[in-house]
Amino acid sequence: MSKRPAEETVGALEAQRQSTGPQTPKRARLEEVIDQEFVEKGSSRNGMILEASRPRAPAPTTDMDEDGDYEDDVAVGQLGVGKAQEGPSEGFSDLYLDTINRLLIKVDFEKLCSVSLSNINVYACLVCGKYFQGRGRSSHAYTHSLDQDHHVFINIASLKVYVLPESYEVQNKTLEDIKYVVNPTYTKVDVTKLDKEPLVRWDLGGKKYIPGFVGLNNIKQNDYMNVVVHALAHVAPLKNYFMLEDLSSRPELAQRFSILVRKIWNPRAFKSHVSPHELLQEISLRSSKRFTLTIQSDPVDFLSWFINNLHLSLGGSKTKPGTSIIQKVFQGRLKVESQTITARADASDRLRFEEAAEIKMDIVRFMMLTLDLPPKPIFKDEQDKNIIPQVPLTTILSKYDGLHSQELLGQRKRYRLLSPLPPFLIFHIKRFSKNKFVEERNPTIVTFPTRSLDMSPYVEPSEGGSSTEPIWYDLVANITHESVTTTSGKKEGDIRSVYKVQLVNKASGEWFQIQDLFVEEVARELLFTSESYVQIWQLRKEPKGKGTEI
Structure with missing residues (x-):
């Protein structure tokens, strides 16, 4: 090995040492690598998680989307579900759609979260049929998607379908039948055909039914309500009005009767019967429990109360005649x-x-x-x-x-x-x-x-x-x-x-x-x-x- 040149000064050696950095012993470098892996993976001690000390990201901001959900402004794949994706990766747009069970979709019951009993921003699970509130990472729908491995949900109000926990919207034509069953809509031509052309349809179970002549669930003692609802749903001017008019600004009684009439006449129903539960709950509330599901009442008393309250719900006057479709038809x-x-x-x-x-x-x-x-x-x-x-x-x-x-x-x-x-x-x-x-x-x-x-x-x-x-x-x-x-x-x-x-x-x-x-x-x-x-x-x-x- 050659000797170091004599003319190399001590100062030059010092400068070289500073430029290359101090030399660390091999043992010290090995321990540092082990410690770094320990910190990154985290160590459990006395039931607590020790994480590497790293700079914390700024607190995520929250925005409310058009469905009323608060979304976290964090990238998907970090601590939770972040802002809703515009869509999945190419080739995965139909992911989870094969798990949808149309026979379990319950669109006739009152739209209440099965956990919180809230009626605000309700989603229906298209796998099991249960209702849950919201779809943010702290929502019941999000928790349900992780716990039960159910991933496809529909917003009852907007009829938009989302996949959770990824929280992206699904736009697929195969879901149109579900949206129609949740909220059937008709044109004037459709309504005119109902009384002129005999219609025979089959439900998902292969059972034949005729739109307009379907069974209504007797939940306990509500047969007196069922017969009145069916009779009014076959009064042509009332049927046409409640099937065609937009009643979103009217009280709940008119809205729920409208959706029930549209479901009774639905030619694309999943089942050959309809549950009036949603309307009957509103009737019980509005009548101060005068008419309930559990105690049978007189159909005449109920009919008189119902048409008068429908008249008021549609903006009818208590003094002036002919101010609503109810009075124009019956008075x-x-x-x-x-x-x-x-x-x-x-x-x-x-x-x-x-x-x-x-x-x-x-x-x-x-x-x-x-x-x-x-x-x-x-x-x-x-x-x-x-x-x-x-x-x-x-x-x-x-x-x-x-x-x-x-x-x-x-x-x-x-x-x-x-x-x-x-x-x-x-x-x-x-x-x-x-x-x-x-x-x-x-x-x-x-x-x-x-x-x-x-x-x-x-x-x-x-x-x-x-x-x-x-x-x-x-x-x-x-x-x-x-x-x-x-x-x-x-x-x-x-x-x-x-x-x-x-x-x-x-x-x-x-x-x-x-x-x-x-x-x-x-x-x-x-x-x-x-x-x-x-x-x-x-x-x-x-x-x-x-x-x-x-």
Whole structure:
């Protein structure tokens, strides 16, 4: 080895040492590498994580996206889910879509988070059907995606589909059927076809159904609500209004009835039945629990409350007539003549009733006409069986011909309908009467035609004219009552009420009877054999000519 040159000075050696840095022993360098790996990986001691001391990044800022979610301004792949990606890497846009289970998607129930019970910014898991709030990294939907390995969610309000925890939006045409089931929409052409072209569809389970004639879940005791909802959903002007109008600015009652009507008539449904749970929850809340899912009520009471509250929800006035679609469809005018009856004793102390000479006349508005049944027979027939009488509908309608009178609270009253009659008439056939002890039911059968009911005999003639032109009405819906005996449970042997609704398919002329989830075709000639309770009749547009029975 060559010797170092003699002329190299100590200063030059010092400068060289400073430029190359101090020489570290091999042992020291090895320990430093080990310590660095220890710090980077972290060491667990007494249950605590020791991390390398490194400069901390600035605190992430949060922004709210258009769905109402707070997103962290951190890159994806760091401590949590960051700002929503615009999309996945190329070739992975369909990732997780094969995990969607359409049979488990529950779009009919109230949109509440299954954890927090909040109704704000709710997402539905398209794998299990549960609802969760939000999609940020601290949200219940985000936690669910990690815990259950469910990754596809839809925002109930915006109908946008996201993949969590990556939090990117999925835009795929195969998801359009799910969006349609969540919020069905129609055009005027679609609505017009419903009553003109017979439609037969199949659900995901292969079960055949007809849009508009699907079962409604009886959650517990809400059959009285189901029949009313079905009947109103087949009143053409109401159906068209609630299927086409944007009611997003109206109260929840109108919005939820609208979405239920659209789901009843959905030709692309996943299931052949619909749950009215969302609407019924709003009804229970708005009526202060007067009408609930757990206690059966009278369909007539509910119908009266429901159409009046729908009228107010649609901006209708309490004083001015015709201010909403409800009044335009159902409201008519009625002339009421009242005559006071006084009781006096004559010379022989006998009680005599005298009518006052003055007759008071009032014009009142109505949305439902009450028809009184004749008293039920007291005695049984020769075979010791109860006699079930029959009475034509025209007989009990004579209450409104202006000739027959009723005595009530010391007054004699006569009723007469005024022209023009409303497009739809609601008849309440009064079957129940209460006394001090019990509620009595009148089982009298009412016979009626399904078409061509002439209402002209009950309408006040115009001045100088006569009511000779027939006014034809056709039956649209018939709500029936049935008393059955409970065969099991704590109330075995008790009598309970069962309500069904009979509806006409205008496209085919067929009649269907619906009791909760059970839908069956029924012969038109046998409709009157049940105890009719509420009927809805539609004014025929072409009044001339009686038309043919279908």
